[in-house]
Amino acid sequence: DAGVIQSPRHEVTEMGQEVTLRCKPISGHDYLFWYRQTMMRGLELLIYFNNNVPIDDSGMPEDRFSAKMPNASFSTLKIQPSEPRDSAVYFCASSPGGGNYNEQFFGPGTRLTVL
Amino acid sequence: GDSVTQMEGPVTLSEEAFLTINCTYTATGYPSLFWYVQYPGEGLQLLLKATKADDKGSNKGFEATYRKETTSFHLEKGSVQVSDSAVYFCALSDQPGSNYKLTFGKGTLLTVNP
Numbered sequence: 235d236a237g238v239i240q241s242p243r244h245e246v247t248e249m250g251q252e253v254t255l256r257c258k259p260i261s262g263h264d265y266l267f268w269y270r271q272t273m274m275r276g277l278e279l280l281i282y283f284n285n286n287v288p289i290d291d292s293g294m295p296e297d298r299f300s301a302k303m304p305n306a307s308f309s310t311l312k313i314q315p316s317e318p319r320d321s322a323v324y325f326c327a328s329s330p331g332g333g334n335y336n337e338q339f340f341g342p343g344t345r346l347t348v349l
Numbered sequence: 350g351d352s353v354t355q356m357e358g359p360v361t362l363s364e365e366a367f368l369t370i371n372c373t374y375t376a377t378g379y380p381s382l383f384w385y386v387q388y389p390g391e392g393l394q395l396l397l398k399a400t401k402a403d404d405k406g407s408n409k410g411f412e413a414t415y416r417k418e419t420t421s422f423h424l425e426k427g428s429v430q431v432s433d434s435a436v437y438f439c440a441l442s443d444q445p446g447s448n449y450k451l452t453f454g455k456g457t458l459l460t461v462n463p
Binding site for chain 1 (some may be wrong): 361383385391392393394395413438449450451453454455456
């Protein structure tokens, strides 16, 4: 069974450009999470979805960031316009929900560099 | 709010040494506790978990016991290997079943030398 798939794995762009990160969660998982990881701030939850509906976007840093989940098998995180301080590794994770614990399965991440 | 505090790294050990990474937490409810591991260039993977007080999670020689009285979930391994070199994250999920957010610690980098 395939895990969480993210694309691209690496992205280098110039300041001011639009960046779109993509995620395919594990089939059957009801929850999808977007995280950002930097040396300074560690792992930060940006937003998460339940059944394609955004539940909590309080971690989204500012209006330049937006996330969508048009269907159960696809989500995007968009940054427009990008800035050098957005450089980080962005992880997508999915979770089946239910049960008495909440394990999340992480993708390999997208390393974003904004010049 | 919920929080997780891990011992700061980096931690450097020789092969076959004993490992302890301390983790304490603050939560309003009765959280589930996790250790995740991140190998270089990869995403996080669940290493072990415990869902209630006094539970012991174990996997790949690693163990951690959920101690409600000390609000701790320390990670231990009796004999580390070079392949254990990675970043280890302690995490909690408060009110499991109703709140699917995980709160992570800052991570502890472990390097094991041959």
